[in-house]
Amino acid sequence: MSRDSTEEKMASAKENEHLTDDAGLSTESRTDAVADMNCKSQPDDRQSAPRVSIAICTYNRAHDALEAIQSVLSQDVSPDAYEVIVVDNNSTDESPEILQALARESCSVRYAREERQGLSIARNTAWRLAKAPYVAYLDDDARAKPDWLSKVLETIESGAVNLDAFGGPIYPFYNSPKPTWFKDEWEIRSWGPDARYLDRHETLAGSNMIISRSVFKELGGFDETLSVTGTKLRLGGETEFFMRLHAARRVPCIYYRPDMIVTHGVPRSRMPIRYRLRRAYASGKASYGCRAWSRRELLTLLLVAPARVAVGLARAIAHVPRHSRPQTWAVEELKPVAKTLGRAIGGLADLAASGLAARTATSMDRTNDD
Numbered sequence: 001m002s003r004d005s006t007e008e009k010m011a012s013a014k015e016n017e018h019l020t021d022d023a024g025l026s027t028e029s030r031t032d033a034v035a036d037m038n039c040k041s042q043p044d045d046r047q048s049a050p051r052v053s054i055a056i057c058t059y060n061r062a063h064d065a066l067e068a069i070q071s072v073l074s075q076d077v078s079p080d081a082y083e084v085i086v087v088d089n090n091s092t093d094e095s096p097e098i099l100q101a102l103a104r105e106s107c108s109v110r111y112a113r114e115e116r117q118g119l120s121i122a123r124n125t126a127w128r129l130a131k132a133p134y135v136a137y138l139d140d141d142a143r144a145k146p147d148w149l150s151k152v153l154e155t156i157e158s159g160a161v162n163l164d165a166f167g168g169p170i171y172p173f174y175n176s177p178k179p180t181w182f183k184d185e186w187e188i189r190s191w192g193p194d195a196r197y198l199d200r201h202e203t204l205a206g207s208n209m210i211i212s213r214s215v216f217k218e219l220g221g222f223d224e225t226l227s228v229t230g231t232k233l234r235l236g237g238e239t240e241f242f243m244r245l246h247a248a249r250r251v252p253c254i255y256y257r258p259d260m261i262v263t264h265g266v267p268r269s270r271m272p273i274r275y276r277l278r279r280a281y282a283s284g285k286a287s288y289g290c291r292a293w294s295r296r297e298l299l300t301l302l303l304v305a306p307a308r309v310a311v312g313l314a315r316a317i318a319h320v321p322r323h324s325r326p327q328t329w330a331v332e333e334l335k336p337v338a339k340t341l342g343r344a345i346g347g348l349a350d351l352a353a354s355g356l357a358a359r360t361a362t363s364m365d366r367t368n369d370d
Contacts, residue, residue: 048080049131049132050082050132051081051134052082052134052135053082053084053129053130053132053136054082054136054138055087055136056086056087056139057089057122057123057140058087058091058140059090060095061093061140062091062099063098064141065086065099066098068138068140068141068143069086071143072149073108075144075146075147075149075150077150081149081153082149083108083110083130084110085126085129086102086109086110087113087122087125088112088113089118089121096113099111110129112125112129118224119237120221120225123221123237124221127211128221130213133214134212135210135211135213139207142207142208142262142264142265143264145262148168148261151260152260155257155260162197162252163212164215164249165253165255166204166254166257167204167256167257168256168261168262169188169190169205169262171188171261172188173264173266176267186331191256191258192258194258196256198252200246200252202254203239203243204242204254215245218248222238222240222241226286273327273331276335277334277338278338280334280338280339280342281342282342283339284338284341284343284344284346285343285346286342286346287342288301288343288346288347293350299351301344301347302351305344308340309340309341312334312336312337315333316329316333320333
């Protein structure tokens with residue numbers, strides 16, 4: 001990804017802040033109309049604007065989303081302090097009916113439908129609809145610990161300086177038995193036991209991140225070409241955003257609280273070796289897309305990639321005796337190789353795309369000259 005393309009993405013995100021539907025109604029206006037209609041049977045008695053908007057984006061997981069929402073609503077916090085925005089990302093199951101029914105029952109919940117597919121798109125829709133100064137993101141298959149919301153509000157009200165974003169760790173839970181070789185640590189997202197500002201190379205995980213709405217307006221939101229799209233495994237949306245945030249600040253601005261805990265479901269489909277390596281490959285591809293590369297850096301990346309893959313495979317073979325189970329060996333030793341391949345393929349695709357763009361521009365210039 002070139003430096004120019006990074007600037008173009010920010011400009012594009014800002015230009016799309018008021019996307020419209022087929023009827024010409026802005027996304028924000030359309031969704032507020034739905035929320036207000038849902039709440040008429042139970043008038044909203046909120047005395048002041050919420051201090052945090054909790055965004056839950058979902059796709060074809062209505063019952064998981066309900067449990068995620070309930071993990072927030074059941075917390076011992078005044079309803080005046082927060083709102084829940086559930087963004088249905090073009091679900092084709094019973095999600096619209098189930099989630100709109102919940103919105104009719106609770107004025108703490110607002111329902112929105114975003115028909116453009118993509119997690120980053122849905123997340124951008126959420127912050128544009130938010131009424132609070134901070135937006136907290138929770139995945140639809142995650143669960144907030146009982147004191148999570150109180151700690152979120154405590155952090156917001158602490159008066160901490162440079163609090164552009166903050167978050168906490170994520171720990172796994174399982175709805176079905178996991179294989180004996182599967183390690184919990186593969187699904188843990190943590191920066192250790194101490195509360196602190198993150199270093200410039202560190203970012204928050206997407207299912208436990210709270211971000212100032214003013215920062216979204218400044219930076220243009222999440223890159224909508226990154227992250228999961230429907231059932232397609234893509235990563236990097238939040239990482240790219242936090243890298244941009246780090247670059248825009250001269251001082252640490254992302255705070256980490258180890259006691260602000262979220263748990264995240266790990267379905268059986270995410271346990272096989274094939275999925276673990278696919279995810280590592282997607283992570284590598286995302287790591288390429290999350291920063292700007294000069295042409296020289298890109299060419300160097302592509303030239304050294306074959307050697308790095310060869311070294312990685314040799315190291316993996318040498319480490320076979322360290323593992324008592326072949327599945328663990330495959331996941332832990334082949335993961336770096338898959339990430340290297342993903343990063344190189346991302347760079348190769350970018351190089352090919354830039355070459356095609358250059359050839360197209362040249363062809364158009366010649367046509368105009370004629």
